[in-house]
Amino acid sequence: VKARAALLTLSLLVAALAGCVGSRSYVVADSLKYPVSLSSGVRGPDGKLLAISDTEKVGTFHLDYTSCRMLWTIVPLKSGTRDISDDVNEQVPRKNGEAIVNLSVESSATAWNLMTIIGILPDCSKVRVRGDIVARSSVLEAPVAAAEATP
Amino acid sequence: MAGLLSGCLGHFQPATAGFEGITQPVMLGSVDRIGGGAPLSFTKKGQFEGESKAIYSRSTSTSGNIETTTTRDMTDNLQIALDAYAALQASGPDSEIRVTTLRPWSKGFMVIMKSTVLVAGDVVTVGGAK
Numbered sequence: 001v002k003a004r005a006a007l008l009t010l011s012l013l014v015a016a017l018a019g020c021v022g023s024r025s026y027v028v029a030d031s032l033k034y035p036v037s038l039s040s041g042v043r044g045p046d047g048k049l050l051a052i053s054d055t056e057k058v059g060t061f062h063l064d065y066t067s068c069r070m071l072w073t074i075v076p077l078k079s080g081t082r083d084i085s086d087d088v089n090e091q092v093p094r095k096n097g098e099a100i101v102n103l104s105v106e107s108s109a110t111a112w113n114l115m116t117i118i119g120i121l122p123d124c125s126k127v128r129v130r131g132d133i134v135a136r137s138s139v140l141e142a143p144v145a146a147a148e149a150t151p
Numbered sequence: 152m153a154g155l156l157s158g159c160l161g162h163f164q165p166a167t168a169g170f171e172g173i174t175q176p177v178m179l180g181s182v183d184r185i186g187g188g189a190p191l192s193f194t195k196k197g198q199f200e201g202e203s204k205a206i207y208s209r210s211t212s213t214s215g216n217i218e219t220t221t222t223r224d225m226t227d228n229l230q231i232a233l234d235a236y237a238a239l240q241a242s243g244p245d246s247e248i249r250v251t252t253l254r255p256w257s258k259g260f261m262v263i264m265k266s267t268v269l270v271a272g273d274v275v276t277v278g279g280a281k
Contacts, residue, residue, distance in 0.1 A: 024256035029180030033187065038177040038250065038270070039170035039235075043184035047191045047277065049244075052174065067255070085180070098185045104169030107255030107266040108205075125257035125266070128165070136185065 023125040025067035027105060031085040034092045035099045036131070042099045044136065056140055059095030061103070061131035063087045066110070068124040084129060096140075097133035104130050164226045166205040168253075168268035173232065175239045176247040177270075183277070192278035193249075196242045200271040201231035208263045231270060238274050248272045 035042055044050045065082055088100060106128040170177045183191050205226040212219050239246050250272040257266040 023258070024254055027179075027253040027255065032180040032182045035176075035182045035184055035187075036179045038168070038179060039173035039175060039248075041174045041176040041247070043176060043191070043277070045184060045186035045188070047184055049174065049176070050185075102169065102171040103179065104167055104171070105253060105255055105268050106165045106167040107257050107268050108165035109163055109257040109259055109264045109266055123258070125255065126165075127255045 023067050023123045025065075025125070025127060026081045027127070027129065028081055028083050029085050029088065030083055031089075033085075033089045034097070036084075036088060036103055037099070037101045038103045038105075040101050042101050042134070050136065054137055055099075055101070055134040056137050057132045058097050058135050058140070059091070059133035061088065061091050061100050061129070061133050063129040065127050066124050067127060082127070092133055095133045096135060098135045098139065099133075100131040101134055102132045106130075163207045163264055163266075164205045164224065166203045166226070166255075166257075166266040166268050167228045168201075168203045168231055168270050169228070170232050170235055173236055173239065175244075177235060177250060177272075178247060179250045179253060193275040194278075195273050195275050196246060197238065197274040198271070199235060199238045199248050199274050200269070201234045202267050202269045203228040203231045204265065204267045206263065206265045210262055231268075235270075242274050243276055245278075246274055246276045248274055 029036055040052050042050055042055070044054070063084055067080065067082070092098070092100060108126045108128070110124045110126055176183075181190070205228075206223070207225075208223045210221050212221075235248060239248065250270060252269060252271040254269040255267070256269070258264070
C-alpha cells in the first residue's frame, strides 16, 4: 500500500512538474466580420498593405475573461476556448471602425494558481485582450468633406 | 503559502503577446483585409512560433538569526516580437503571419508562478485580391 501511495504521489508530482498545471485557454476568432491584426499592419480592400498613417484610431477593443481548469488541465471548467468574434463584431461597428490592429493578449496568474494543490483543484487564470479599433482616414474624412461641400 | 499569496500576486507581472509597431499583418481569423470578400491568394512560406513569458519565484532561507528572502522576477515580452519581425523580413514585403494558435496560460507551483502567451501560425506571402 505504501508503495502505491508513493507511486501515486510521484505521478502527481511528475504531472505537475511536466507543466500539466495551471489554466490555459485558446483565443480563436471563427466568425469575424472585420480583420483583426496583432501587429500594426492591416490590408485595405484591394489587398494592399495600408500605411499606419492611412488609418486612424477610433476606439479601443477590450475583453477580459477568466479561464479555469482542473485535474492537471484535463477538465476545462470555464473559457477553455474563447471565441472573440462576437465581441469584435459588436465593438468595431459601434465605433464606426473597420478593423482591429495592435491586438494584444495578456495572461496573468490568480490565487487559484497556487491553491490548486499540484493541479487537482480548480485553477484559474486571467486573460486581458486589448486592441485599437481603426478606420481608414479617407473613410472618416469623406462625410466631413461631403458636409463641407453642401451649401 | 500566505507569504507567496500576499507578496507574489501583488508584484507578479503578466505575460503579454503583441506586435505593435510591426507594419506587416499578424492576422487572427479568416478576414484578411478591410471589407472582407473572397480570400486573397497566398503561398505558405514557413511557420512561426513564439512565446512571451513572465516568471516569478520567491524563496526564504534561515541561517541562525538571519532570514534571507530571494525573489526572481523575469518578464520577456520582446523576444516574440523580434522573432515575428525576423520571420516576416525573411519572407519579403508581401508576407504576413496567419495565427493558428493563440494560447494564454498561467500556472503556479509551490513557490513559482509562470504566465505565458503562445502565438503560432503560418508565414505566408499574399497575392492580389481575387
